[in-house]
Amino acid sequence: MKIKLASSYGFCYGVKRAIKIAEEHPGSATYGPLIHNKDEIDRLKSSFDIGLVESFGEAEQVDSIVIRTHGIPKNELKMLKAEGKEIINATCPYVTTPQQIVERMSREGYSIVVFGDRNHPEIKGVVSYAEDPRDAFVVLEESELESLPLKSKVAVVAQTTRKPADFLEIVNALVLRAKEVRVFNTICNATFENQDAAAELAKEADMMIVIGGKHSSNTKQLHSICKNYCEESYLIENENELDPAWFEGKELCGISAGASTPDWVVQNVIARIREIEEVTRALRSE
Amino acid sequence: MKIKLASSYGFCYGVKRAIKIAEEHPGSATYGPLIHNKDEIDRLKSSFDIGLVESFGEAEQVDSIVIRTHGIPKNELKMLKAEGKEIINATCPYVTTPQQIVERMSREGYSIVVFGDRNHPEIKGVVSYAEDPRDAFVVLEESELESLPLKSKVAVVAQTTRKPADFLEIVNALVLRAKEVRVFNTICNATFENQDAAAELAKEADMMIVIGGKHSSNTKQLHSICKNYCEESYLIENENELDPAWFEGKELCGISAGASTPDWVVQNVIARIREIEEVTRALRSE
Numbered sequence: 061m062k063i064k065l066a067s068s069y070g071f072c073y074g075v076k077r078a079i080k081i082a083e084e085h086p087g088s089a090t091y092g093p094l095i096h097n098k099d100e101i102d103r104l105k106s107s108f109d110i111g112l113v114e115s116f117g118e119a120e121q122v123d124s125i126v127i128r129t130h131g132i133p134k135n136e137l138k139m140l141k142a143e144g145k146e147i148i149n150a151t152c153p154y155v156t157t158p159q160q161i162v163e164r165m166s167r168e169g170y171s172i173v174v175f176g177d178r179n180h181p182e183i184k185g186v187v188s189y190a191e192d193p194r195d196a197f198v199v200l201e202e203s204e205l206e207s208l209p210l211k212s213k214v215a216v217v218a219q220t221t222r223k224p225a226d227f228l229e230i231v232n233a234l235v236l237r238a239k240e241v242r243v244f245n246t247i248c249n250a251t252f253e254n255q256d257a258a259a260e261l262a263k264e265a266d267m268m269i270v271i272g273g274k275h276s277s278n279t280k281q282l283h284s285i286c287k288n289y290c291e292e293s294y295l296i297e298n299e300n301e302l303d304p305a306w307f308e309g310k311e312l313c314g315i316s317a318g319a320s321t322p323d324w325v326v327q328n329v330i331a332r333i334r335e336i337e338e339v340t341r342a343l344r345s346e
Numbered sequence: 347m348k349i350k351l352a353s354s355y356g357f358c359y360g361v362k363r364a365i366k367i368a369e370e371h372p373g374s375a376t377y378g379p380l381i382h383n384k385d386e387i388d389r390l391k392s393s394f395d396i397g398l399v400e401s402f403g404e405a406e407q408v409d410s411i412v413i414r415t416h417g418i419p420k421n422e423l424k425m426l427k428a429e430g431k432e433i434i435n436a437t438c439p440y441v442t443t444p445q446q447i448v449e450r451m452s453r454e455g456y457s458i459v460v461f462g463d464r465n466h467p468e469i470k471g472v473v474s475y476a477e478d479p480r481d482a483f484v485v486l487e488e489s490e491l492e493s494l495p496l497k498s499k500v501a502v503v504a505q506t507t508r509k510p511a512d513f514l515e516i517v518n519a520l521v522l523r524a525k526e527v528r529v530f531n532t533i534c535n536a537t538f539e540n541q542d543a544a545a546e547l548a549k550e551a552d553m554m555i556v557i558g559g560k561h562s563s564n565t566k567q568l569h570s571i572c573k574n575y576c577e578e579s580y581l582i583e584n585e586n587e588l589d590p591a592w593f594e595g596k597e598l599c600g601i602s603a604g605a606s607t608p609d610w611v612v613q614n615v616i617a618r619i620r621e622i623e624e625v626t627r628a629l630r631s632e
Contacts, residue, residue: 224522231521232514235529243517243527 061337062312063330064265066257070317070326071095072250074129074152081126081150082110088124088148089113091132092181096276096320103322124148131155131185155182158217158246162196163189165215170242172196173205175230176219183219202233212239220248251278251319258282258316262289265314267306270295271329272318279318286316298325299332304340307333347623348598349616350551352543356603356612357381358536360415360438367412367436368396374410374434375399377418378467382562382606389608410434417441417471441468444503444532448482449475451501456528458482459491461516462505469505488519498525506534537564537605544568544602548575551600553592556581557615558604565604572602584611585618593622 071079078094082104089111093101104110110126113119116136125145127137129152141147151159162172172190176183178198190196197208214234218227224247234241262268268286272279274297286293294306307313313333317326357365364380368390375397379387390396396412399405402422411431413423415438427433437445448458458476462469464484476482483494500520504513510533520527548554554572558565560583572579580592593599599619603612 228518228521231517231529235514235517235531236510239531241529241531243521243529245521245525245527 061307061310063333064261064312064314065326066254066261066314066316068250068253068257069315070254070319070321070323072152072248072319074154074248074250075319078126078129078150078152079104081148083108085124085126085148086110088126088146089119089122090126090128091116091119092128092130094126094128094150095322096273097322099325100320100322103324119145127151128181129155130181131159132181133185133188134159135188151185152220152248154220154246154248155186158186158220158244159189161215161217161244161246162186163191165242166190166192166195169211170195170213170215171208171211171238173208173210173214173216173230173234174198174219175216175222175227176200180219182221186217186219199230202229205230205233205237210234210238213242214238214240215242215244217244217246220246221251222247254278254316254319255282255285258314259285259289261314261316262286262293265290265312266292266310267312268293268314268316269302269329269333270316270318271297271326272321273297276318276320279321282316282318286314290314296329299329302329302332302336304336307336307340347593347596349619350547350598350600351612352540352547352600352602354536354539354543355601356540356605356607356609358438358534358540358605360440360534360536361605364412364415364436364438365390367434369394371410371412371434372396374412374432375405375408376412376414377402377405378414378416380412380414380436381608383559383608385611386606386608389610405431413437415441416467417445418467419471419474420445421474437471438506438534440506440532440534441471444472444506444530445475447501447503447530447532448472449477451528452476452478452481455497456481456499456501457494457497457524459494459496459500459502459516459520460484460505461502461508461513462486466505468507472503472505485516488515491516491519491523496520496524499528500524500526501528501530503530503532506532507537508533540564540602540605541568541571544600545571545575547600547602548572548579551576551598552578552596553598554579554600554602555588555615555619556602556604557583557612558607559583562604562606565607568602568604572600576600582615585615588615588618588622590622590626593619593626 086108091113119125126148131151172195174187187196187198231243268290270283283295372394377399405411412434417437458481460473473482473484517529554576556569569581
């Protein structure tokens, strides 16, 4: 049986980069979890002595702080620097961009609209870069725009993980209202790349294995996309959930993984599938 | 019978302004007709000696040139100035704005997309303000964008008379493609103001009179909107077409006029309706 990985799966560019940066700084602590995967956090702790602090107060107690992909609010960064901390900045470059845009547009006198979830760490960071907090507004729905005291010049950015179609709704409402709308499409297509690659692979595979958290919404969506094209699509968290019966008579097994699934988990799954194949072959030849 | 004018009708702000400017410069000539209405052109000629030149070659033969609302290409303006002509600039301020935007955005290194008709005088003028003609593109359809060599930073303006919904289609395609899209909503709502006002009036009137050219598309659209709300809606070019039978038993006669209909034509129609009423009353009392 052939095993084929989706052309894009698992960690996005920014998370891979952040983990690499953390590994290069043993003994530091990440401010917030680097990834929503306990196994990977444990691995970083045991192999690289990377700690985890969950609040600003805790962050002030450590010497070397890794800023995760989401970034942090500007004033927190400033305070940590003022306190002489070593800052290891692993903010995703796709998140640094909207931070810089908000800072620049705010300086140039634009009202700022940030399309995203005001409670998400990425957005808390991005919006904090406005020179005057009264110039920046976070919205999730077009209807929220109505009551905003926007100037005639508006700049708009999006949370990196939003859907482009939803962003366009906000943009359209602004274009009909303001004289100038400066639209920065800061949406990252990593999520969609994994989804598109999984769909392509599911079309040709006899079966699909999707590896990721059973409660992870992005993993569940990957699984649902795979099922749409390939009836025999299974969602597993790790290699222990593999069932030898799944592979009987199959020619091509496709594999994808959620955005929080480390590659070593994927490799463990592949290794176990090969073991299952060998055991099955041995049993058959007995 | 009460006669009520729509709250907005006839000439838009820019055309009214241009005619006033022309009247203040007797003996000058307009470069292209100031308005698509022969009676008004004739009135300007007989009352203010305002001539009409149709080509750049002809424009070079006169001393004082009125630039009409649409504006003219930048190089023509420059040449006329260099030749020492008196330039009476009646370009609509709503058209000057996109001209200036194109000039500024082109200087700042943006690709320019102009949403409009490349053969329309307004657009020929607007697009001519790009510092480098290779930076500016005129499109009418979203599909035309695909093959354009756009940079990552794009500025977009619209012909003043376009529909906002069509403009948004272009904007959306650009947002999905470029890193930054600077959207300048340069659409003027004068056309829609006349339409909305006509619809409101037609709802309450017993009958509607729409005054304008029978071949004018904006007048025909006004008439069609009125008919939708008021069955007895008539399209006439002037007072000679009024039929006394229309007014029998009516309580409220609404009036609107196309964008090329001078107000004196509207006033003539109102005067004639009053005459018809008096004649009818006199006949009744005999």
